[in-house]
Amino acid sequence: MPRLVRDRLTWVIYLQLAIWCYFLYGFGPVAPLLRDELHISRTLAGLHGTGFAVGGIIGGAILPALTRRLGRHRLIWLGMALVCAAAVGMFGAHHLALTLTFATLGSFGGALAVNGINSALTDHHGAAGPAAISEANAAAAVVGLIAPLIVGASFSAGLGWRTGLVVMVVPVILLAFFARVRAPEPIPVETTDGRRHRPLPRTYWLAFASLCATGSIEVCLTLWGSDVLRSHAGVSAGVATAAVSTLIAGMLAGRLVGGRMLLIFRPTRVLLAALAMSLAGFLIFWGATVPWPAMGGLFVCGLGVGLHYPLGIGLALAHSDGQPDLAAARASFAVGIAFAVAPFALGALADTVSPHKAFLLVPVFVAVSAVAVFRLDRATLPPPRVDPAVVVPDKPGRGGSVEAP
Template sequence: MPNLVRDRLTWVIYVQLSLWCYFLYGFGPVAPLLRDELHISRTLASLHGTGFAVGGIVGGAVIPALTRRYGRHRLIWAGLTLISGAAAGMFAAHHLALTLTFATLASFGGSLLVNGIVAALTEHHGTAGPAAISEANAAAAAVGLVAPLVVGFAYGTGLGWRAGLVLVVVPTVLLAVFAGVRAPEPLQHGTADGRRARRLPATYWLAATSLFATGSVEVCLTLWGSDVLRDHAHVSAGVATAAVSTMIAGMVTGRIVGGRLLLRYRPTRMLLAALAVSAAGFALFWSATVPWLAMAGLFGCGLGCGLHYPLGIGLALAHSDGQPDLAAARASFAVGISFAVAPFALGSLADRVGPHTAFLLVPAFLLLSAAVVTRLERLTGRATLNTTQTAAPVRAAEPV
């Protein structure tokens, strides 16, 4: 079993990703509060998800060129600076155009950060890369678990949700001062053989489709899960905002457990199991009319969702034909499109039929992911993946 060595660089990367997740999960349950504050429809409030999508899509388009020009280290810190700037900007934003602008900037910064971190961890840890990615996401989700609680508490005490969100700025500044390490740069500028980027294989796009579907599930639950709690389980606005933390608690648990299992079992089969757990959790969440049962369902959703992204991005990198930075950047398109399509579709549908019925989109996305992952499993079987540097982490995830 590969050994994961957590050196100073690893811990700095974990903290960097955690700061992004604080903003992401802190802002997620704010959409219903913005709807009330700005007196807008669910459809308009869901445009914040579209703003996140635009930032991610633009990031996916420009990251390969920016990485070649400026390197991963600078891009990671640029992304973290944009996230902190967006949090500070939200503190003074009381108009839809401004909140949308800062959401887009934060997402662009997040795409710079995440793509750099995923590629850096893969190269830095080699065969232990998948465990490092899963553990990084577990640490980040643990911090994200606190964010809705802080934002909900700030809202409930009259300080406003912005006071909770802007707290991300302080640890960002402290980390910038005391980090003292640099993220590894790409081993070569371009592809593994130094030529122009090759076309990504069909198996990569299956993994990318799964990332789109599971990203849709996660963004729907984080942006609108609190609205279903208010509408169907009769939970107050402040408590519903904080209650999204139950889903993030499930994600933390799933990633902690999954990080170990990922070194032993095939990632495609683990992802199918995670999708089944998410479906079971959603069934309980959607059908429950008692607050604690609905929150238990959210925990179950998080338990499965916690492994969706780490496994999906790991599969995407493994099937990148030796082009990890390009694959990570193009994966931003998949996640970005999910942020654009899913919340807007759900919000628009919710304005017509109510949030509870509209949430049936979630199991549809789970089924889509299951279909493409099953196809990927059949295509790859138990064969060893290619021996490029990006395939090595996934070989370690096969049965021992």
């Protein structure tokens, strides 16, 4: 059984990821507030998810080149600085073009930081890498849990949601000043034909497909879950914004348990169980017409959703053929596609049929991920164990032996 050793570098990386998740989950539930503030449709408000997607895709596209030029350590800190710049810029943004710009900038910075973080954890912890990634995301979920609460409380107190978002800059400055460790740099990949990298194997692309589908689930719930609470479960705007924390609370619990499970069970099996949990929680949330069952369903859904990304990215990096930075960069495309297509499609559908009915897209995404993970599990099953005391002859009468007495 692999052993996870948490040294100083590990804790610094955990904090970096947690600060990014404050921005991600703090900004996620404000889409309905922006819709009211800017007097725009749900379709246009959903473009903020598209902005997140564009930033992530651009970050993934240039990540390999930036990693070679800057190194992994400086790349992570560059990403953190850009996320802070986005939070500060959002504070003064009161036009759709500006909020979209800073959402894109924040996502771009987040893509640089997160992909560097995942690769660093994989290289630093080896076989315990998936467990480290899951635990890092659990630590991030702790901060993500309080982010909507702070943003919602700031909005309800009349300070505006932007005040609750911009406070993330302070811990970044403190961490940058006091951190005295460096992330491990990538090992150059040797190829026989002179290319910079080898093609990623087929099993990687199954993990990629799962990441795309599970990313769609998470972004739909974080961006539009509060809207369903308002329109179908009768929750007020401020409370609905803060209530997204129930989803993140479930994600935190799921990641804490999942990190231990990954040291015992195959990641594909744990992910299939997580998808089943997500579907069960979603059905409770979707069918509820009063606040508490709806929020309880979000919590149950979060138990599964919390494991989707760490397990998906862990599987992608594990099937990278020794190229974790390349795999992380390509995985940004999966997350970017999810952020680009899912919230915009759900918002457009919600404008047509209602947010509640539009949310039936979520079970479709669950099914797509489950198929990809099941195929990955079958493709990577270990060969059957053969008892060395038993030799089966190739053909009768041509030698061989039988079981030893």
